[in-house]
Amino acid sequence: MRLTMLLASVIPLAFALPAISAAQETPNLTLPDGPPADEEAPGAEPGGRDDNSPMIVPPPDEAPDTAPDAFGSDPLAEDDTPDEAAPADPKNPAVADKPDETREEKIERLFSELRKQADGSKATRIAARIEREWRRSGSATVDLLMQRAAKAMADKNNAAALDVLDQTLVLDPGYAEAWNRRATLNFTMDRWGRSLADIEQTLAREPRHWGALMGLGMILERLDEKQKAFDTYMKVLAVYPALKSAQDAAARLADDLTGPAI
Numbered sequence: 001m002r003l004t005m006l007l008a009s010v011i012p013l014a015f016a017l018p019a020i021s022a023a024q025e026t027p028n029l030t031l032p033d034g035p036p037a038d039e040e041a042p043g044a045e046p047g048g049r050d051d052n053s054p055m056i057v058p059p060p061d062e063a064p065d066t067a068p069d070a071f072g073s074d075p076l077a078e079d080d081t082p083d084e085a086a087p088a089d090p091k092n093p094a095v096a097d098k099p100d101e102t103r104e105e106k107i108e109r110l111f112s113e114l115r116k117q118a119d120g121s122k123a124t125r126i127a128a129r130i131e132r133e134w135r136r137s138g139s140a141t142v143d144l145l146m147q148r149a150a151k152a153m154a155d156k157n158n159a160a161a162l163d164v165l166d167q168t169l170v171l172d173p174g175y176a177e178a179w180n181r182r183a184t185l186n187f188t189m190d191r192w193g194r195s196l197a198d199i200e201q202t203l204a205r206e207p208r209h210w211g212a213l214m215g216l217g218m219i220l221e222r223l224d225e226k227q228k229a230f231d232t233y234m235k236v237l238a239v240y241p242a243l244k245s246a247q248d249a250a251a252r253l254a255d256d257l258t259g260p261a262i
Contacts, residue, residue: 072211
């Protein structure tokens with residue numbers, strides 16, 4: 001009941017928040033004092049975790065579960081073909097694709113609709129179209145490298161995936177999804193410092209990237225930075241108010257930050 005009441009207060013606030021502009025300052029990713037989060041202990045396996053690392057707060061088995069929305073959807077698949085033009089909807093003509101609009105104009109229009117859409121299933125479809133646009137690098141070579149990185153990650157071949165993603169970023173350092181995918185990989189390897197650095201790069205290129213913001217919020221929670229995590233989830237809700245995982249996370253943290261009801 002308390003979580004429902006908190007959620008009821010969080011959602012209207014999320015719709016009231018202004019959209020995050022490209023000029024907005026990216027989150028402060030300063031880490032706690034101490035050695036780097038992903039510094040390898042002598043003799044440790046590459047990508048392994050040192051139990052004395054200051055990044056492990058609290059221990060992983062006590063941390064929040066990985067949300068399916070963290071870091072967004074998978075990279076472009078081999079059979080992923082361009083969207084057909086969205087059909088006209090007499091009830092919502094703004095979602096229909098316009099043949100003369102640029103990619104940037106299309107993304108801006110879709111974000112405008114996403115901010116106004118309270119229905120979860122409809123919002124998910126709009127979000128999927130935005131992610132589809134994000135994944136398109138404009139380069140067949142980069143798209144192919146992202147496919148190879150995705151396969152290596154699926155096969156748990158982290159070294160190969162990192163190598164391919166590094167090559168991708170050399171070819172196109174402005175491609176936000178490559179930074180986001182490497183942030184994802186570093187997160188799965190418990191290299192949170194490196195994941196944070198890649199998240200910062202992602203958000204510098206696309207401040208509204210809710211997948212990267214969700215990943216950032218999860219890391220901040222694991223660092224016991226609850227207020228910063230809450231603020232990050234609210235940034236997600238400013239651009240994607242219907243995202244349930246962000247709603248739940250914000251409500252949970254609001255309960256932690258305000259204390260139990262009397």
